[in-house]
């Protein structure tokens with residue numbers, strides 16, 4: 430299989446962490462690609478031009494991190510990061526929905542801050558800041574209820590791939606560890622997993 434990625438993409442990192450946790454790295458060639466480039470080697474595989482994009486051994490091409498994660502979980506015969514059925518499936522899906530929405534909001538916010546200062550929208554940033562603050566508080570509550578005591582699972586991977594963006598780019602939220610001490614302790618442990626260390630973002 431071929432996985433197109435960029436080293437700074439949190440969406441691609443989610444899939445790359447998942448692949449490592451599932452023990453699938455020997456079966457996946459990771460192809461570092463370029464974005465927003467008409468000559469990118471990604472475009473013949475995915476007209477949307479986004480990472481992650483996966484080409485399976487049978488030529489099946491999948492896009493969207495959540496779909497690729499589901500595919501990898503299905504083909505691995507080791508541990509499961511998406512429980513297959515029953516209440517446990519929906520418990521993890523509930524958390525994954527919030528974690529994926531959090532990732533998207535944070536990614537939009539970071540993208541907005543890359544625009545020249547006079548072109549940024551204060552209203553847009555305010556909406557994303559409020560969204561992020563609500564989700565952080567919600568996950569802190571979930572953690573106090575033991576939601577992240579087991580794992581890893583896909584929701585934990587999504588959250589762990591999003592938090593570093595806050596530390597690196599979002600000064601407005603730099604104190605998230607003081608308001609979310611349980612999440613900070615959880616992230617401290619999760620970020621030491623070899624799957625996380627091997628996929629640490631390169632920025633350039």
Ligand SMILES: N[C@@H](CCC(=O)N[C@@H](CS)C(=O)NCC(=O)O)C(=O)O
Pocket residue numbers: 437438439440441464465478479480481492493494495536
């Ligand atoms: N919903 C997609 C989002 C993927 C995404 O936006 N990836 C970014 C990199 S972080 C990208 O490829 N951007 C290039 C572009 O939008 O042209 C997913 O979950 O995979």
